[in-house]
Amino acid sequence: MADKYGLVEKSRIMDNARMKRALSRLASEIVEDNQGAKDLYIVGIRRRGVPIAERLVEKIEALEGERPVFGIIDITLYRDDLSTVGANPIVNRTELDTDIEDKNIILVDDVLYTGRTIRAALDQLMDFGRPRKVQLAVLIDRGKEHRELPIQADFIGRTVPTKKSEIIKVMLKEYDDEEAVWIYEKPSE
């Protein structure tokens, strides 16, 4: 059955419980790798990276008793496809209220695909200062063969090998009526 976007639902690859567990593991890996929550700065990429980043902040605080700094990046103004026809992206706000200088930044997004969003986020981050290091955490990695830039994730919820014709949708209660990850297929014309 095709939905209103003409997409065919294929399968649910994560439900609420699996997503929770994946995020808990990501939080543990992040604090293990950074030896605690000190100097951690969790930055969610709009839109769906933001609630995921917020959850990581909660989980890291629960683990370490120390709350990492939280920020939001909107990459619209740093996109590389602004001049392509039909691209009319809406500008939202970047909120990096705390100085990023000498911080360990964890960029957070829902899905890693071509790597272009991450490139835009990195460029913007560098305009705000010089962090000590930047790492990338994603809930879903669609696989290295889709990458158009030399970008990899440091923390991965789950690697899901996909075809180009497939679409991954991360549903979050902030925006949707369920917490789950779905694979959809664009029907061939």
Add this chain to the structure above:
Amino acid sequence: MNKPFRRRDLLGIRHLSAEEIVGILNTAENFREINSREIKKVPTLRGKTVINLFFENSTRTRTSFELAAKRLSADAVNISISSSAIAKGETLVDTALNLDAMQPDCIVVRHSSAGVPHQLAKVSKAAIVNAGDGANEHPTQALLDAMTIRERKGNIDGLEVAIVGDILHSRVARSNIHLLTKLGAKVRVAGPKTLVPNDFQYLVEKDLRVCPNIEEAISGADVVMILRIQRERQDSAYFPTLREYAIHYGLTQERLNLAKSDAIVLHPGPMNRGIEISSDVADSSRSLILDQVKYGVAVRMAVLYLATGGAASNG
């Protein structure tokens, strides 16, 4: 959900819908943050060219547009009348066609005659942004005024706004009357009889009142917008002397006390201190004149972004 602003040219406020205006204002809000960064630059309009074509002197507006373009990484070129070919006899349309042949993405134009941006929009492939045309419109000024009001008052709907001064020659007044009434404010205007057209009500369908004196216009107002006395246009004696104008129409603290206790004061600049506004009012905490200038850059960034291909924000 708002209908996004998708026009290429910004020629005036008059033909915009309330949704389009709000879309531009919301986009501008999101651009504000860039102006407080340490590195005040984003790569958004890299490779785009913006020409500032100013047939009339302007420091504030031209600088504001230039900074807006540069902070979005566009290349900005300034052309002013003193160095232009118009002085050598070229027609306006020829100037536009010649500039167009250099393939700019946007031309920001100010001219002393109403309708010049509209003429350019007909012949130019570039997006045209009106930076003030005669006594017709100055849309980015009205947008930045609205942004300043929204910042302090939260909402424009239901506000009482007094506009005082030389209404006749003021494109700022016209753009503001259109914008404010479209967003639900009630506007009162006052000024010397020679400077307030009797039939001004034709401008908008409703919510505009012409008051006989400044006191009546200001009484109970939430916002007091003071217009500049355009001394360069005063050759033909619209009022006897500047001193007399100051006595009858200058905004003093005493007169401001007639407005609501939390009323704010706006002025599009440059101010004539002691004439249309007294120094104590201009420097008081009620005066948001420098906020207007600050928000002007964000508004122009939003307008350039939208004119060259972006979409307006609705949240």
